[in-house]
Amino acid sequence: MRRVYLDHSATTPVDPAVVSAMTPYFNEIFGNPSSVHQFGREAKVAIEEARGKIADFINAEPSEIIFTSGGTESDNFAILGVALAGFKRGKNHIITSKIEHHAVLDVCIYLQKNGFDVTFLEVGSDGIVDPDDVRKSITSRTCLVTVMHVNNEIGTIQPIQEIGKIAQEYNIPFHTDAVQSLGKIEVDVKNLNVDLLSASAHKIYGPKGVGFLYVRKGIYIEKFHHGGSQEAGRRAGTEAVPLIVGFGKAVEICAERMKYDYEHVSMLKERMVKGIYESGFDEFLILNSPLDKTIPHILNFSVNSSKIEVDADALIYGFDLRGVAVSNGSACTSGSLKPSHVILALGRDEKTALATVRFSFGRGNTVDDVDYAVEVFAEIVRSFVEKVALK
Numbered sequence: 001m002r003r004v005y006l007d008h009s010a011t012t013p014v015d016p017a018v019v020s021a022m023t024p025y026f027n028e029i030f031g032n033p034s035s036v037h038q039f040g041r042e043a044k045v046a047i048e049e050a051r052g053k054i055a056d057f058i059n060a061e062p063s064e065i066i067f068t069s070g071g072t073e074s075d076n077f078a079i080l081g082v083a084l085a086g087f088k089r090g091k092n093h094i095i096t097s098k099i100e101h102h103a104v105l106d107v108c109i110y111l112q113k114n115g116f117d118v119t120f121l122e123v124g125s126d127g128i129v130d131p132d133d134v135r136k137s138i139t140s141r142t143c144l145v146t147v148m149h150v151n152n153e154i155g156t157i158q159p160i161q162e163i164g165k166i167a168q169e170y171n172i173p174f175h176t177d178a179v180q181s182l183g184k185i186e187v188d189v190k191n192l193n194v195d196l197l198s199a200s201a202h203k204i205y206g207p208k209g210v211g212f213l214y215v216r217k218g219i220y221i222e223k224f225h226h227g228g229s230q231e232a233g234r235r236a237g238t239e240a241v242p243l244i245v246g247f248g249k250a251v252e253i254c255a256e257r258m259k260y261d262y263e264h265v266s267m268l269k270e271r272m273v274k275g276i277y278e279s280g281f282d283e284f285l286i287l288n289s290p291l292d293k294t295i296p297h298i299l300n301f302s303v304n305s306s307k308i309e310v311d312a313d314a315l316i317y318g319f320d321l322r323g324v325a326v327s328n329g330s331a332c333t334s335g336s337l338k339p340s341h342v343i344l345a346l347g348r349d350e351k352t353a354l355a356t357v358r359f360s361f362g363r364g365n366t367v368d369d370v371d372y373a374v375e376v377f378a379e380i381v382r383s384f385v386e387k388v389a390l391k
């Protein structure tokens, strides 16, 4: 059976050049970077090289990069670390949005249960946060604003620069989750006006299990990994040297080919949208990714429940049965699907939110992949239409 991978926002294959760069660090250059001997020093040099490449890529200083185990840890670290620092100064209010990834949302909910007030900002029907809403929500107790750069389900690019400016005016630390934007569009921490930024390697053809948190010099953050003095005393634990080296290499490759990748996935997205509209089943769909406000590698549709009722499981497994890997963005709890909080935040009803498909494109995709996925999508929707007609 033909297999097409259209789930690059979930994860990407590791680039062979990244694998080659990492390989010697498993059993040749295997020292502990904290060791003072030659073996340790070699590993330390490799970490610092990766740190330098990453810092350059986001226009930061190497000392502002803290390696972590991935996007989830970076988000947790940023939010808990800044919240705790704020709490000590009598501040206990956080501003975020309703469409954040669970790595942000659930930390905010956790803090809410532990003495913090959290404002979860609405988004417009286009999935964009209004910077004015951020300004209106600020109080004298606000210790953190956290709004994601690019949404992982629908691909909307948030007005980070403007939100950052507002946060600066009030001297409030501003964090952004850039897990879906790093390596895809420009991420320049100075341009974006951010104080903290999270990223992850496995979304950019790097290995799973490594990420970084950028913390602008001068921003105080409480640490919550205690032990050794790694990462300048900010995150204890022996560094994952091969993974960090791989992350550095993945970033180096992104720096070289970002423009090409952008054009490639833009072409694929345009072709898919055109294919869907030309196939004539678009009348049953709602586009959740406004084309002028989203990143090109993400495209999200819902099947409109007011036009046709679909079984959400059958929709997603319909793709899988035909070899096409897509995602629906819904959380699966104890066997039953829950509608995506992001699609609900756009104002869709629960049934429509459940019947959602996210396509996410990557370097290895071809126009044939896209054409096949359109065919499969059309076939699945038609089968729902026929079922309804038979009833």
Ligand SMILES: Cc1ncc(COP(=O)(O)O)c(C=O)c1O
Pocket (backbone or CB within 6 Å): 009, 010, 069, 070, 071, 072, 073, 075, 101, 103, 148, 150, 151, 152, 177, 179, 180, 200, 201, 202, 209, 211
């Ligand atoms: C926006 C966003 N934030 C955070 C994460 C979590 O990253 P990781 O898988 O590296 O923990 C993801 C992963 O899907 C994501 O898309």
